[in-house]
Structures are given as structure tokens and as C-alpha cells.
Amino acid sequence: MGKPLKQIAIYGKGGIGKSTTTSNLSAALSLMGFKVMQFGCDPKSDSTNTLRDGSYIPTVLDTLREKSGLDAHDVIHRGFNGVYCVEAGGPAPGVGCAGRGIITAVELFRHQRIFEELDLDYVIYDVLGDVVCGGFAVPIREGIAKHVFTVSSADFMSVYAANNLFRGILKYSRSGGALLGGVIANSVSGGYSKEIISDFTNRTKTRIVEYAPRSITVTQCELRGKTVVEGAPESEQAQIYMSLAEKIAAHEVSEIPAPLGVTELREWASGWSEKLLQRVEGNVSPGEAI
């Protein structure tokens, strides 16, 4: 007891690989001997599936829907290597307020002092990343999480979501909110995509923590309901997640990012698309044309 609890939030555009990355990170941290809880904050409720052989668990909100009082222990499920798995859940699509749902779920855990009771080293929130409304910003405000990492590819939509997140962090940074640990570049396999994402991090005064390439091993393991760390521990991809976990374990100081303005971001994107177009055209010399 008494050791500091590190709370980390992972944000990013839908489908970009947050849950994949977070689950591998949780698995890797647990192998390093830490007590870890992964808290899925996405109405999709599939954040922790690969930690539990692909199975779904009852969510906080599903359980709350049925009865008004809730013991948090009822919605905590153990996964790979003892990782504590929680899914906040959400309302049916098109009704209610998913943002408020996340607030409710997170508040419930705080009130019941679960993190202290379980003597955790890490709580990792896996949050739907477009920060569409106030509820999705809960893990980064009020100092719930101290460090935020964003998963992003070099895809413009994904960078856009990351930049929005930076704006949220900047906003709450003045009132004790979380700061930015860095960007986890996912499905970035080199070439210009590496250049794009590193140019973006330079512009926004942040850094890339790890590059995780697109890998068939991820898909293979996912189909078996496993993280790469569990399902293919010897693979190159698993080593990348182990390295990511070590960096995050060693990470102490997060910073305030410098998000781009809306027009700045658009200009930045169109600048890159022109550059890429020139390269493509340049590559195809007349002689090579079929």
C-alpha cells in the first residue's frame, strides 16, 4: 500500500487500434509484475475482449440499468495474468447520453474506492476518442488520469481526432487536468506515413512514444481472442508492446501539447497531400508507364 497509482487514458479515433494497443499494454505491464486494471470507456464495450479469450463481460451501465445500487466488485472481471477488466458500457445507440454514462461509471468506482482497495499500480482508461462531448473528457479532467496517450495513424481523420484531444487537454490543463504523455503511432509502417505523423508531433510539440506497425500477428491473435503479448509472446510485435510498456512504466512527466488551429490543421493536411501527389507523379517516369 501507499505506492502511487498511475492512471493513464488512451484516446484515439474509433477503429484506430486503441483497444488493441491498450490490451497489449495492460498484458505487458502485468507481466512486468504490476497490478493493472483496464477500464473500457466506449459504448462498444469490447475494450478488454482480447484479455479474456474474446468474451464479453456485463458492463457497469448494463448492471446499473437493472438495479439502482451497484457493488463495483460485480462488474470487475479478471483477465489474462490477473488483469482487472471493466467495461463502462453505454445506452443503446441513438438514445440517452453515453457521455453521462461514462461519468456515472467512473464516479461509481471512485466513490467505492476500488482502486485503493485493489492496491493497483495502473488504471488504464480506453476511451472513445473523438471527445464528442463533455462526458468523454471525464478521464482527462478533474485529474482522474494523470497521463494521456493517443493512438494515431498517419491518416488525416485520425490526426484530426488526436488534435481535438490535444485541444481538450490544453483546455483542462489549466485546472489540474491530465497532460499529454505522447502519441503511440499505430499501423505506421515506415515511408511517408512515419514522416507525416512525426511532422504532426513536431508541430504540436509532443513526441512519439512507440511505433507499432500493422501486423498480421495482431489479426491472428485477435481471432483467437488473445493479445499478441499472450498469444505470440515471441513475436516481433509482442516485443514492441513490451517496449511500449517499459517506456510507459518509466514515463514520469507529461506535457501540455500545442494543438493546431482548425485552418492550420487543414493547411497542414493539404500541404502533405500535395507533397505526396508530387512524389507519386515523380515516381512514375514515362518509360515505366504501362
Place this chain on the structure above:
Amino acid sequence: MSEIIDRPRYACALGGALFTLRALPRTAPIIHASAGCGYSLYGALSAGAGYLGGGYCGGAAWSSTNVVEREIVFGGEERLEEQIRATIELMDADLYVVVTGCMVEMIGDDAAAAAAVFRDAEAPVLAIPTPSFKGDSYAGYDMALSGLFRGFTRLGAEKRKDTVNLLGLVPGQDAFYKGNLTELKRLLEQLGLRVNTFFGEGETLDNLRNASEASLNLVLSDRYGIKAAQVFEEIHGVPYRVLPFPIGAAQTADFLRAAAEAAGVGTAAASALIYREEDRYYDYLERIADIYNDIDLQRYAIVAGDVNYAPSVSRFISDELGWIPKLTVITDQLNAEETAKVQSRFSGWESGVYPLIKFDPDTSAVQRYFPLAWPQSANERYYDSFSPAVVIGSALERDFALQYSLPLLTVSFPVTNRIVLNQSYAGYNGGLSLASDLITLLMSWR
């Protein structure tokens, strides 16, 4: 950032909608909002409306979903459906209307879908969105009326040339709405018109249902009821005409001429009616002539109130009583167009004596503008000579009136220091009431 209003003279849109429905015969509102919205609005509005009370199916008995966190997270449509079902079972009404609060609108609850479940019920069930972030209680009146015109008033009715609807008097925000509507209807009927006021004496829901038979909507306000009249025009093809809210002989004569002209009944009918009514009016009013002269009852006046009362009371003071209006504060939040419209009501008065006009929703505004209307240092013979004077406003003018030891008559919301029953300030009878209330106040103040 928005500005703070110091003691506003209205509640929120939901409140305005609830009091509009409260004034409709045999209508049961169903509130889809947090617990507390209904009761606090009832407390605020009933007292401010001269203790109007809850009426039929209203006040402390209002049906409400009282949503809590569960409904906010998962959506409150099922809860609403349950509440509608229970209300129909327990409350005997001819019309059920769901009105909504901010929180359920923010999460996007589909109240119309919940109401539509009951489309085969014996009495109609409507849903009207009335989120308070959309406006004040006056706006709520327009929202409620617009919803009723869309969802309850009969479509495709054959027009009758002799039928008009009267809009613009907001139940509750106008504590005297029922007396006022009764008086105005009495007058218009004497022009040979059939009149729907929806909320006046002897009206039933049929007046609202068949309002589409009308050929004209008369809106007696430069702000309230205009949006509803526009919706009415769009849906039922009935044009509208805006006229000022009339108090006393001069304004009522203007009103009757304009109404007769707009309704196409000919000005001869109006002239005959005005002649008859003035005969009666002045027969009463002249009674105050002796005492008025004997004890020098001419007064300075300060008027504070909404867009209906403030201009009309000021003109009554100036044109009818021959007093001197010094300052008039209009307390609504208005846009530039509305402001210009209201400003234009301060012209063409017989007396030619106009007050300083200020537009300000703050209650402290009266205090603030008073020195402008009465500069103490303007080389007056008496340094502090604002006397004899009277304040005509709301109960919120009490502090100001006490500070200068001035008598106060409350006519505009909130009217918390009076019980209001059938009294009116509109038309000829209303003018007589206002005159007798003012003179009585001065005499008892001596």
C-alpha cells in the same frame, strides 16, 4: 459570456408553457423533466400571477416523469411512456400535453414518439418540446401555442369571415389575462365577430380545436404570440395583425377601429360601439374629477413592466389621467427589431407628454435610470422634489418605491402582493379599474 440579469421577471420556457396549458380548460400537462422543475415553476409563477393556483390537473398535482440519472444515461422515453399511461388512467382530461425540460432535450429524448404510442387513446396526447435553454416564459407561451396549433387545431376547416382569434396575452405572466381576455372578447363580439381567446371565460377546448375557422389572428403584443401566429398562418393559412394591448378609452378606440378594419367589418360598426362605450366609460370616470382637482392628484409616474403593459400603462397615464410619465422601463429581453417596434408605441399620444424610455431586464434598472429621468442637480427649485409621484410596476419595484416613499401599484409580473380574480386592465372596463386602483392608492396613501 452572457450577462447576468438582476432578478428577472419571468421564469423559463417550460414554466411559460405550463401556465399556458394550465389556463386551457380540461387539459392535463405531463412534464418530462427532472424532479423539481414542475413544483418550483408552479411556486414561482402562481405567486407572481396574483396567486393563480394550479387549476385543473395542475400545480402541485402536475404529472411529471421526474427523471433521474438512470433516464439521462439510458434515455427517458420508456419512463415517459409509463407516465403518459398512468396520467391517462388517473387524470380525467380532454387533452394531454407532454412538455419537456432542458435535460431530456439535451440527451435527445423523442417525446413525440412516446406520445405517438397513444394515438388511439380517447383524448389526444401531444408532445411539445419546451426546453428552457430556448427562452423565457414568454417564449414558452409561443412554443406551447405553436405546438397546439400544429397538433390539436383542426386542419382544413372552412374559413368564416366573422371569426377571429386573440393572441398575445400570456397566462400567468399577465396576472390579469382572464379578465383582460373577457373584456376584449366582449368588445369584439359587439363588432359582430366570433372570438376565440382559448383562455377566457366560458371557452372550451373547441375554441382551440376550431380556431382554424378564423379569418384573422389579432396579436395584442409586439412580442408575445407573434411566433405562434406565424405558425398558425403557415399551417392554417390565416393571416395575423399585430396591435398594441389597449388600456382605457383612447387606446381601446384605436384598437377597435384597427380590429374592425382588419376583420373587414367596417368602421361604422366600430364608431357606433366606441360611442356607446365611451358614454358609459366617461360617466364613471368623471366621478374622479372633483377629488382630482380638490386635492391636486396630478402625479409624476414611473412605469416598469413588460412590452404589453409598460407602453400602454404609460400612455394611459399621459393621455387619460393627464399625469406626467417620467420614466418607463421595459423589462423584456428584446432584439433590435422588437425594440424599435416597442419604441414606436411611444408616439402619437394625444398629450404629447412622453417619458424617458429605457429597455433593461434588470430590476435594479429602475433605480439606475431614475436620476436620468429626474436629475437632482438640474437647478430645480426644490432639490429633492420628485413628488407627488407614483410607481406602476411589479412587486419587484417595492424597494425602489419604499426608498423614495412612493406608492406602488403592481400590474406587471410578478404581482405577488395582490390576489387577482376577474379583474382586468384591458379595454374600457380595464381603464376604469386602473383609474380607480390608482386614485384609491393615492387616497389611502395620504
